[in-house]
Amino acid sequence: MSSKIKTNSTIENSKPALVPKLRFPEFREAAGWRYIPLNHLALRAKQKNRDKKIDRVLTNSAEFGVVDQRDFFDKDIATQGKLEGYFVVELGSYVYNPRISSTAPVGPISKNKIGTGVMSPLYxxxxxxxxxxxxxxxxxxxxxxxxxxxxASSTGARHDRMAISSDDFLAMPLPASSSDEQQKIADCLNSLDELIATQCRKVNTLKSHKKGLMHQLFPREGEIQSSLRFPDFRESWVEIKLDSLSISISSGRDKLDPEGDIDLYGSTSVIGKTRTPSFSGERILIARVGANAGLLTKAKGTFGVTDNTIVVSLKPSINIDFVFYYLESTNINRLIFGSGQPLITGSILKNLPIMVPSDLEQRKISACLSSLDDLIANQSLKLEAMKAHKLGLMQQLFPLLAEIDA
Structure with a gap:
């Protein structure tokens, strides 16, 4: 075992019993928690796929947990003829992936809940x-x-992976209470997960409803009016170029400045501050380059914009909300060119045809979609609040492991 850490027996003998900040009433008078090494609670699975009977390759994603590799990467990464050296991962097994990321700074540990498969021996x-x-x-x-x-890591993070031996990993001290108390905590958090999943489905349903509604409220490509209209509106829509609605369509030019106090927009959101903003009022922002090319943002107030973003400045008489929703509903991706570095240009956007109804119908459509956006935003905030509540609850339900002396 690494000399940088104490043995687990030393840890157990030198630390007082653990007590979480929050405990269920029936366990408040119970004994304190204790440390138990992982290798006392679990067995390492080392069965190899020698006969190559299993060809389902799994991976452990920091964000999604154990998933089918083909679904996650949209293709097979592992060479099917070389799976005999892969570990068999049964349903209910846990997997540690030593690859680190911003969401998994020491690598993720996830439970296999999708079925038996095989995984790289790096796990x-x-x-x-x-x-x-x-x-x-x-x-x-x-x-x-x-x-x-x-x-326990011998060299900390080696590039993008943790360098830790199997023995040191399996010697990891885990908090342990009675099986009943541990199950009570798991049941509590599982119930909260179900509520979060229900709220997530609600948000996604609202987003899908908005998307479907926009497809009906705006004319499809090649058509001159929408399939769904509010009562009293029967006039034909008119085709007009985006350039004729705009004062200018050009890339931003502002720079990050740590000492600034004005919001600076990048391709999808505020990325920092600037001292010399170029814009005030309300603008439509369109990501110009890279994987986000074509994504839309609406900025309001005084702000700066980087050169990764196209700024559409509409004429004062134009309904910016209508134009924004129209652009959101249309397939802007068809205007993007280049595979290595996708790009959309202001000159292409200027010639984008837009079907426009009367001012009153524009306002009616904008108000409808704006109300739906407000509902989506409120339900999204509720979802984030539930996730934050779960995180805070977990911090109190689990006792904090004492610092391990170097």
Whole structure:
């Protein structure tokens, strides 16, 4: 074991019993929690796919957990003829991926909940002896084990991977209480996950509804009016170029300035501050280059814009909300060119045809979609609040592992 960390027996003997900040009433008088090494609670899975009977390759994503590689990457990354050296990962097993990222600074540990498959030998696979182990699935979503990993790693993070031996990894101290208390915590968090999933579906349903509504409220390509109109509006729509509605369509030119106090927009959102903003009022912003090319943002007030973004400045008489929703509904991606570095230009946007109804109908359409946007925003805030509540609850339900001396 690495000399940089104490043995688990030393940790258990030298630290007082753990007590989480928040405990269910029936366990408040129970004994304190304790540390138990992972290798006392689980067995490492080392079975190789020698007979090559399993061809389902799994991967452990920091964001999505254990997923089918083909679904995650939209193609097979592993060479099918070389799977005999891969580990068999049974349903219910846990997988540690040493690859680090901003969302998994010491690599993610995830539970396989999708079925038996195989994984690269770069991963560490283990299975708890007790089938009631959902508690540890949630614990590994906290940062309570990160300090140990950083100390146990022989060289910290080697480029994009943690350098930690299997023995040191399996010696990781885990908090343990009675099986009933651990299951109570898991059940509580699982119930909260179900509420979050329901709220997420609600938000996604609203977004899908908006998308479908826009397809009906705006004419399809090649058509002269929409398929769904409000009562009393029967006049034909008129085709007009975006350039004729605009004062200018050009790239931004502002720069980041740490000492600035004005918002600076990049391709999709505010990325920092600037001291010399070029714009005031309301503008439509369109990502100009890269993977985000074609994405829309609306900026208001006084602000700056980087050169990765096209700024559409409309004439004062033009309904900016209508134009924004129209652009959102149309397939701007067809205007993007280049595969290595996708690009959309102001000169191309200037010639984009837009079908325009009367001013009153424009306002009616904008008000309808704006109300739907407000509803989506409110429900999205509720979703984020639920996620924040879960995070705060987890920080209180799990005892904090004491710092491990170097």
């Amino acid at each position: 560490t696979v283990f299975k708890f002896k007790d089938e009631r182990n959902d508690f540890y699935e949630y614990f590994f979503k906290t940062t309570g084990w990160h300090t140990y990993m950083r100390h």
